[in-house]
Amino acid sequence: MSRFAIGIDLGGTQVRAALVDERGNIYQRSEERTDAEAGPDRVLDQIRVLADKFLSVCDPAAIVGIGVSAPGPLDTNTGTALDIPTLRGFSNYPLQEELQKRLRLPVKLENDGIAAAIGEWQFGAGRGVANLVYVTVSTGIGGGAIADGRVVRGRKGMAGHVGHMSIVPDGELCPCGNKGCFEAYASGTAFAKRARARVVEYSKTSLSIDGETLDSRSVFAAAATGDPLANRLVDEEAEILGRGFTNLLHIFSPEIVIMGGGLSHQFERLRPGIQAYMARWAMPAFRDVKVVRSALGQNSGLVGAAALAFLAQRST
Incomplete structure (x- = not known):
């Protein structure tokens, strides 16, 4: 009998x-807008309704469990949401326990960056690799690492907050409250902010903030047409990403670095600049490490969450 997990x-x-099978294939999926301001009871009811849809179309006996990927910080040892800033009421909240009550199946909880790393390791660009770092570059920056064939979780399961390593002393203010974080310089949000600041200082560009919101997509589109400012901004973004990735090479010694998130859609444009920075500034022994694009795309965390259930079932 085929086995499935719900991610x-x-x-x-x-x-x-x-609904995901043991090979990482998605058989059915569903989604809805998070009622983020309504509090935990409402959000957990949303999760229950989505999960129940799969239980109605699949033999419940074939489902090994449910994995949940959530933003941090989380204490995954106790299953507690310590303080999720984007979800009202999720402060010191027993998220895993409450989900277990509602879903009536084994539940595993994981930080979203680590879950995405697990997804790529088990079913994506990192399949068969014992040492990797996954970095999601989107609104913010997060990630996770696999070392010696094991998931790096650290104290309270909170390892992998790579967006909050400092890359510029006393630099730009980060949403976390610190200054100079990788996220404050290399996230999609930071990239767009930098573009908006530079447009007003530069006359020879097709980019504009008049009457429209200047975002990362419009910068890359302008770069593709040869716009000099847009190309300069993209090259700067690649260099900053390379700086952060170089730090991760020295910390984790991975075989590959996997880039996911919204900006990974522009990976081919960013990759040469990222690799050039790493080739110049990484210690010589680390310079052969390649950066690759996520194979699972936006489904890395979703498939990784399902993989948690499979991994838990194998260990019992």
Whole structure:
């Protein structure tokens, strides 16, 4: 009999669910906008409704469990949401325990960055690799690592907050409250902010903030047409990403670095600059490490969440 797991990806904007088989194939998926301001009871009811859809179309005996990917910080040892800033009321909240009550199946909880790393390791670009780092570059920056064939979780399961390593002393203010974080310089949000600041200082560009919101997509589109400012901004973004990735090479010694998130859609444009920075500034022994694009795309965390259930079932 084929076995399945339900993966849940809980975010501040959307809650997504998928029925996933042992090979990482998504058989069915569903999603809805997260009622983020309504509190935990409402959000957990949203998760229950999405999961129940799969229980109605699949033999419940074939489902080994449910994995949940959620933003941090989380204490995954106790299953507690310590303080999720994008979800009202999720402060010192027993998220795993409350989900277990509602879903009536074994539940495993994981930080979203680590869950995405697990997804790529088990079913994506990192399959068969014992040492990797996954970095999601989107509204913010997060990630996770696999070392010696094991998931790096650290104290309270909170390892992998790579967006909050400092890369510029006393630099730009980060949403976390610190200054100079990788996220404050290399996230999609930071990239767009930098573009908006530079447009007003530069006359020879097709980019404009008059009457429209200047975002990362419009910068890359302008770069593709040869716009000099847009190309300069993209090259700077690649260099900053390379700086952060170089730090991760030295910390984790991975075989590959996997880039996911919204900006990974522009990976081919960013990759040469990222690799050039790493080739110049990484210690010589680390310079052969390649950066690759996520194979699972936006489903890394969703499939990774399902993989949690499979991994838990194998260990019992």
